[in-house]
Amino acid sequence: MSTNMQFKGYALIDPSKWTDLQVREFKPKNFQPDDVEIAITHCGVCGSDVHTLTQGWGESKLPLVVGHEIVGTVTRVGENVKDFKPGDRAGVGAQRGSCMSCRACKDGYENYCPNGIETYNSEYPDGVVAQGGYSTGIRAHQQFVFPIPDEIESRDVASMLCAGLTVYSPLKTHGCGPGKKVGIMGIGGLGHYAILWAKAMGAEVHALTHDQGKIDDIKKMGADHVINTEKKDFWKDYPQTLDILLSTRDVHGEKMPLGDWLSMLYVHGRFITVGLPDTDDPLPGIHAMKFAANGCMIGGSKIGSKQDCLEMLELARSKKIKPWIEEMPMKKAGTALQNVKDNKVRYRYVLTQDLV
Ligand SMILES: [Zn+2]
Numbered sequence: 001m002s003t004n005m006q007f008k009g010y011a012l013i014d015p016s017k018w019t020d021l022q023v024r025e026f027k028p029k030n031f032q033p034d035d036v037e038i039a040i041t042h043c044g045v046c047g048s049d050v051h052t053l054t055q056g057w058g059e060s061k062l063p064l065v066v067g068h069e070i071v072g073t074v075t076r077v078g079e080n081v082k083d084f085k086p087g088d089r090a091g092v093g094a095q096r097g098s099c100m101s102c103r104a105c106k107d108g109y110e111n112y113c114p115n116g117i118e119t120y121n122s123e124y125p126d127g128v129v130a131q132g133g134y135s136t137g138i139r140a141h142q143q144f145v146f147p148i149p150d151e152i153e154s155r156d157v158a159s160m161l162c163a164g165l166t167v168y169s170p171l172k173t174h175g176c177g178p179g180k181k182v183g184i185m186g187i188g189g190l191g192h193y194a195i196l197w198a199k200a201m202g203a204e205v206h207a208l209t210h211d212q213g214k215i216d217d218i219k220k221m222g223a224d225h226v227i228n229t230e231k232k233d234f235w236k237d238y239p240q241t242l243d244i245l246l247s248t249r250d251v252h253g254e255k256m257p258l259g260d261w262l263s264m265l266y267v268h269g270r271f272i273t274v275g276l277p278d279t280d281d282p283l284p285g286i287h288a289m290k291f292a293a294n295g296c297m298i299g300g301s302k303i304g305s306k307q308d309c310l311e312m313l314e315l316a317r318s319k320k321i322k323p324w325i326e327e328m329p330m331k332k333a334g335t336a337l338q339n340v341k342d343n344k345v346r347y348r349y350v351l352t353q354d355l356v
Pocket residue numbers: 046047048049068094162163
């Protein structure tokens with residue numbers, strides 16, 4: 001296997017033209033004994049890519065290659081790496097490094113490490129900028145590299161590594177399973193995975209959507225109930241119903257009736273948001289009374305740990321779960337990104353390698 005990969009990718013040069021990505025070479029991270037190098041074959045298109053490229057989460061580094069749903073073939077492994085060898089299929093999600101020594105890292109919560117290194121738009125301590133997966137290759141610490149089960153195709157697994165994991169982790173953490181009623185709000189890339197996983201985990205699933213054009217799809221994904229959020233005071237039909245309400249919405253707005261939504265939660269039910277809107281779009285104010293009525297809780301979640309990811313992949317393998325995706329060549333990333341921003345994707349784009 002070649003170890004002299006040429007690293008280049010579709011990079012943001014000018015944020016005012018955020019869909020006009022240009023091919024640029026970049027410097028990969030310095031290869032360390034715990035690193036795995038991967039020649040990328042597929043990369044999913046995540047809402048994070050849009051928020052980053054449009055500068056919605058703040059000024060990004062430039063030039064910048066985004067993409068953090070990465071799958072490919074291992075080309076090189078460091079001397080400490082035992083679980084991968086050249087030729088294996090492997091993937092990287094939204095995180096590529098952490099301190100490996102803090103309490104969170106030691107407890108298997110490396111996704112919450114305060115010094116975690118995100119897959120793109122972050123920087124290694126030596127100053128090398130982390131570039132993402134709309135590119136030829138990536139190097140990452142083995143803890144953040146995932147083995148791909150033989151039964152799952154690369155095109156299918158790519159978007160599991162951020163979108164899938166981001167919803168799998170909170171579903172597991174908050175007890176999704178048989179006998180539980182789970183609400184999924186916002187049926188896009190993340191929400192569609194949340195329906196697939198929650199059903200596979202044995203829960204009764206309520207999908208909440210404002211888009212009536214998605215109802216047939218949602219039922220095919222396996223949701224038991226569809227709640228139309230366009231209906232006035234829709235929450236009043238579901239008092240104290242849900243054990244978990246998982247929101248993937250990445251736009252909030254002052255008028256979002258969060259307090260009313262909480263009335264749908266059963267006693268000690270949890271509202272968990274995994275959608276991360278632009279920095280100028282906080283959650284709305286909420287009165288303490290809204291928590292008292294059912295003793296409910298509000299929280300968040302950040303991607304998932306390696307353990308979560310391995311479990312998720314095993315669930316997908318054993319239950320033969322396939323995501324709803326559309327493939328495009330990597331050079332069409334701009335079109336895919338614009339469609340994600342315009343909410344036209346059904347339900348995830350996966351870019352295929354076209355740089356050689
Ligand atoms: Zn993502």
